[in-house]
Amino acid sequence: MPAEITRIKICGLRGADAAVAASNAGADFLGFNFVEGVRRQLHPDQGAQIVARYKRDRDDSNTPGLVGLFRNQNASWVNETSASAGLDYVQLCGDEDDDYIAQMQLPIFRQVRVKQGTIAIELAKIVTPHLEADRIVILDHYSEVSHGGSGLSFDWAAAEGVANRDRVMLAGGLNPENVGSAIAQLSPWGVDVASGVETEGVKDPDRIRAFISAIQNA
Template sequence: MIVKICGLRSLTAAQTAAQAGTDWIGFVFASSRRRIDPASAALISTSMVGPVKVGVFVNQPLNEVREIADLCRLDYIQLHGEESPDYSRSLNRPVIRACRVDSAFDPEQWAAYPADYLLFDTFVPGQAGGTGTAFDWREACSRIRQSRQKFLVAGGLTPENVADAIRILNPDGVDVSGGVETAGVKDPDKIRRFIAAARTAAERMQSC
């Protein structure tokens, strides 16, 4: 079970996540209240040993994404916009493709997209991600499980509900940002509790 703590903007928060056992850490380079400038992200990234580094982008120029990926030593590029399959292939890095889930969602539409992981997130008109709202896991479960690609789940996850998301959807990973914040700032206690809850839920799934 991959646990990703996203929207990190400080070395302290990144270190807390790493010490608590996160697998991946994420930096948002798209327009967002959690956006971090590339230079600051690079300082954090180069100080961290262990966690996989992910950069989040939305419809940004290919050269810009490549430059940031090199500067920050990103392991994965996470795409949240209308980036084409050719765009994804041109990155020459592993890709996570965000897919927004609504009542008409069909994972088959992403079956041919060149991505290493799909990220199922809540559809909210006008927002590319980071909504803080969970989609209906039970309603979407049968469709999501038809996906032939590895996938992560995001959207409204918290230390209190991540175990339910794992139990219902059985994802390859979970991705959280706002659910481990207090007043818009990463909360060390919530980070620790989220990771612990995800690990416990994953262990229970394996023992079934």
């Protein structure tokens, strides 16, 4: 059976209007990407401005956690950027080790990229230490050329018995059309979407609302 509540993260937001639409539709987390060189990259000033406008315009009946995405960037810079933007969480998408993570000043989302051929018992061994350290885990598709937000999924069988653990979120290739099937198969604690709620590379408020509605009706 699906989990009673499936947490929802809308990621790769580049504008306040889309963030407001996601928040007002019932998202639990909003993601802002500060990773260098990716299509959805925000510079620190951009991110701070978007978050400030979002907080001004949102309906305060729902206040999602604000997540900044980073990858192998200077720890002090990550902390400074997160503070200036008023974020609540840091999502680490690279090879950051425990010494690096210990320098973070906010709670952690940890991206785990799932390689082809991975089986559930192997994935559980990777995920468990992060959960024991009170991190939220994002299970995403592995690619040598992309570090998330690719719109590609991994074999969901690898996440059987893993995605339904507390603080584990399923990502990779989700959209309004298939998220219900993902929930039926895996009962994930949460789901994370970026490209699946875009039209021609831009966040689409209608697809955001459709994605959240599909989850709520799953």
